[in-house]
Amino acid sequence: MSVTQKQRQIKEIVKCGKNPKYFFNRYVKIQHPIKGAIPFRTYDFQDECVEAFEEHRFNVILKSRQLGLSTISAAYAAWLAIFHKDKNVLVIATKLAVAQNFIRKVKFVIQSMPKWLLVPQIVNNNKQALEFSNGSTIKAIPTSEDAGRSEALTLLIVDEAAFVRNFDTLWTGLYPTLSTGGRAIVLSTPNGVGGQYYDIWKQAEEGENIFNPIKLPWDVHPDRGEDWFQEETKNMSRKQIAQELLCDFAASGDTFLQVEDIEYLRAWIRQPIDKWGPDMNVWVWEYPMSTKKYIISADVARGDAQDYSTFHVIDTEASAIVAEYRGKLPPDKFAQVLAEAGRRYNEALVCPENNSYGYAVVMKLNEINYRNLYFEKEKDRYSFLYGSGDIGKIGFQTNAKTRNQILTKLEEVLRTKQVSVKSSRLYEELKTFVWKNGKAQAQKGQNDDLIMALAIGVWLYDTSPQLNKHSVDLNSAMLAGFAVNSTKIGDTVLTKSQNTTDDKSSGERKTWGENNPYTDLDWLVK
Known part of the structure; x- marks a missing residue:
């Protein structure tokens, strides 16, 4: 290798170490589900996410599916560990298979790099972790209540946070691990209203916490238009559309009431x-x-x-x-x-x-x-x-x-x-x-x-019949009907019945006074 070529490589290493977007677009390949290995050409919204990762310590992302956010996060984790010493990256996933898949994405990024660009050596390589000779590590684990509690973290990535079991308890334990200057990327599609991820997002939107909010609905992708949306949603339920594409918390959950009623x-x-x-x-x-x-x-x-x-x-x-x-x-x-x-x-x-x-x-x-x-x-x-x-x-x-x-x-x-x-x-x-x-x-x-x-x-x-408004109205109407006759009870003359033996009542005029319980008939409908 000539001196000039080696100097050029050193310049490239320095340039990649300073600019993750340059590194991604120049040297990284990603795995496409149909096309296989292809050069990583980031979209504008992905570039903006990387810029936010660099500018803000804490980022919370509300995203649509299939925007490549897990891929960009894996590439960013690889860049951080390779070009910087003693960086400790921890990824929390919903389950073991998801954690292992994240590490596979990191490994694919590394394998696609030119050999001369990978300055540190890999000293430990397994399904859930990578360790480098420069002291940096990338580890991905499924959720558990004690996940990451004993570690001082440089970067914490929580993937699909809205679906992480007991994320509130988990976050309480993880937050202190970032106290020495660590950063956090919390990303997810929505999963209904409520929960720790929802609270973090809503407070970030209102400027009430330290998180920078990033919202990425389906149409931030330049290759997706109305025709794509119509085709994609043909066989999706309303809840799936809200969750997978629209970034809609309310409609994405199994709430007791429908979203329009709420x-x-x-x-x-x-x-x-x-x-x-x-x-x-x-x-x-x-x-x-x-x-x-x-x-x-x-x-x-x-x-x-x-x-x-x-x-x-x-x-x-x-x-x-x-x-x-x-x-x-x-x-x-x-x-x-x-x-x-x-x-x-x-x-x-x-x-x-x-x-x-x-x-x-x-x-x-x-x-x-x-x-x-x-x-x-x-x-x-x-x-x-x-x-x-x-x-x-x-x-x-x-x-x-x-x-x-x-x-x-x-x-x-x-x-x-x-x-x-x-x-x-x-x-x-x-x-x-x-x-x-x-x-x-x-x-x-x-x-x-x-x-x-x-x-x-x-x-x-x-x-309850005695409390129901309609029943009370009906009873009141019936009572009103009894009073249609203009003759008042107090004016009624009670005449002696042929069968009576009480002569004192013969032709006697009866007046029911105020103390008589039958004067006020409201008691019937109470």
Whole structure:
């Protein structure tokens, strides 16, 4: 080799070490699924990603499928390890096969390079790791709770982060490993609303964390137009299109409600007109009106754990949530807030969930003499009010069967827009309330307490004859029909029946006074 040629190679090595884009386009080949090994000619959007990797320590990428982001990440990892000393690159993948495939991509990049360009020697080579004589390493591993915790990392790459199991726990352990100046590339297609990846992305979009957000929908690729999109989506479901191509979090998940229903609720969010109670956690959208009837449905928690105690105040005539509470209180304190809300809203009918902590709430409500409490059977209610009824029958009993029933009713009511909702807190819960293994539930780390409280309330006023708005309207109409005759009860003359033996009643005029229970017939529909 001539001196001139060797000098030229040294210049190329230096140039490649300074500019990863130059290295990729000049010396790297990639594996094409149909064409085989082809020169790596990066697209503009890929170049912009590499520039972001160099400019920002933390990058989060929301991407469409088949944009070559895993390939560009593998090439970048190879460039970093080959041209820089003592770099520790760790790749976290969803499973072992994906981790091994990443290492194969790195190896293909290295194998395509000219021998003289690979300055460090490979001293360790296996299916999940490469080690170089310059002290640099590239390792790819499947997700686990202790993945990478003991290592000081130069670069962390999390591939398909939205699908990494327990990514929230994993990220908590991995973040400190970057504290010495390490960088992170977190990339994924969307997988529904909620979870650590979703939170990182949303906070990055709003400038609330240290991540630089990069969004790459299907049409950033220059070779993809409308015809390509139409052909590609012919045999794809709506969820697949949202997840694979559109970078749409909401439509890509198995949410309890359809995305359009969730978005409808978002459009109706309003700030409360008033707040009161502990920590001002009772939010009010409408003040009580004396002519209206209200019910209060409650979901009860212990008060010192992750879950919240919640309630909704529902105007049964307007089918509107007029107030709600969400907070962490011991059951006895929660009962006092419930009673206060009930008294403010015309002695509203209060229905707590009758679970272990709910029973403590019921006992406290009885102790402070709040009497308008829900019983499934009217006879139990009257026994409680006028006798020595069983307070264990107060409230709504939630079990596997009734839970499915009330959630089915809630989905119907929200989908058909039968109830007015203005709460941002409820909206946030609905975004992360998903189907998992055939059961509707909150995503890990999220809550569904307001949802369950509303499900109880909707079930009560929509299915119970004594509470159902339509049934009450029908009964009121029937009572109004009884009053069509202009003759008043108080003016009626009661004449003696032929069979009567009470002469004192003969021809006597009866007037039913104010204390007579039959003067006000509203009790029939309560």
